[in-house]
Amino acid sequence: MKIQIVKDYEEMSRKAANIVASQIILKSNSVIGLATGDTPKGMYKELVRLYKNEDIDFSEVKTFNLDEYYGLAKDNPQSYHYYMMENLFKHVNIKKRNINIPDGMAESIEKECERYEKKIEKAGGIDLQVLGIGRNGHIGFNEPDLKFEAKTHLVKLDEDTIKANSRFFNSIEEVPTMAISMGIKTIMHARKVVLLASGREKAEAIYKAVKGKITPEVPASVLQLHPDATFIIDQEAASKL
Numbered sequence: 001m002k003i004q005i006v007k008d009y010e011e012m013s014r015k016a017a018n019i020v021a022s023q024i025i026l027k028s029n030s031v032i033g034l035a036t037g038d039t040p041k042g043m044y045k046e047l048v049r050l051y052k053n054e055d056i057d058f059s060e061v062k063t064f065n066l067d068e069y070y071g072l073a074k075d076n077p078q079s080y081h082y083y084m085m086e087n088l089f090k091h092v093n094i095k096k097r098n099i100n101i102p103d104g105m106a107e108s109i110e111k112e113c114e115r116y117e118k119k120i121e122k123a124g125g126i127d128l129q130v131l132g133i134g135r136n137g138h139i140g141f142n143e144p145d146l147k148f149e150a151k152t153h154l155v156k157l158d159e160d161t162i163k164a165n166s167r168f169f170n171s172i173e174e175v176p177t178m179a180i181s182m183g184i185k186t187i188m189h190a191r192k193v194v195l196l197a198s199g200r201e202k203a204e205a206i207y208k209a210v211k212g213k214i215t216p217e218v219p220a221s222v223l224q225l226h227p228d229a230t231f232i233i234d235q236e237a238a239s240k241l
């Protein structure tokens, strides 16, 4: 696990965008795993800037998002489909057929999870996975105590996660209580992983993920075992290291 401590959110976003950009430049048909939440928004903004500057081309890139809320339609402004369209996809030349996000409205969740895993496999696996981290150490929506061997599956969200994500909704009651998420096993199969964290509220989770015991109670701690994982964290998120 490599740790890069940067000054602030802007530097974190630029560094992360450069890693994604260089992945795309070196392999135009890269398979990139993407995350949502507040953390990667700056990275997406920078990627859009690089695209508009004609530095990168998304025409052959395939993407797989980590997760989607269960029960939210694609056009719901709180869905991760909507988030990805707004923050990245509608601004770049990615082909619609190359965008993959779990379908939170699928009739059979079990089949949807299987389909998603198969599609990742068929694409040749994920070259580069971008991750954020929850305050409880979750990655994707893999909450503490979920087994490390999980693949894409339906997850029950923790109270803490529901509370943290209620800032994106009108009220806490509106926050879905379940989500479809790539599992830890899916994430660990990515050839390269980049985890981003910014702000003091992530310091404890970063400390446990980097210095703590490898345990499903801190899902991100499993990345200590990944052969090519880099944490790009700002000084506040690194303040407990």
Ligand SMILES: O=P(O)(O)OC[C@H]1O[C@](O)(CO)[C@@H](O)[C@@H]1O
Binding pocket: 035, 036, 037, 038, 039, 040, 067, 131, 132, 133, 134, 135, 139, 140, 141, 161, 165
């Ligand atoms: O970047 P944020 O908004 O702090 O979210 C952190 C993590 O929480 C999630 O949004 C899910 O709760 C993840 O997708 C993200 O990595």
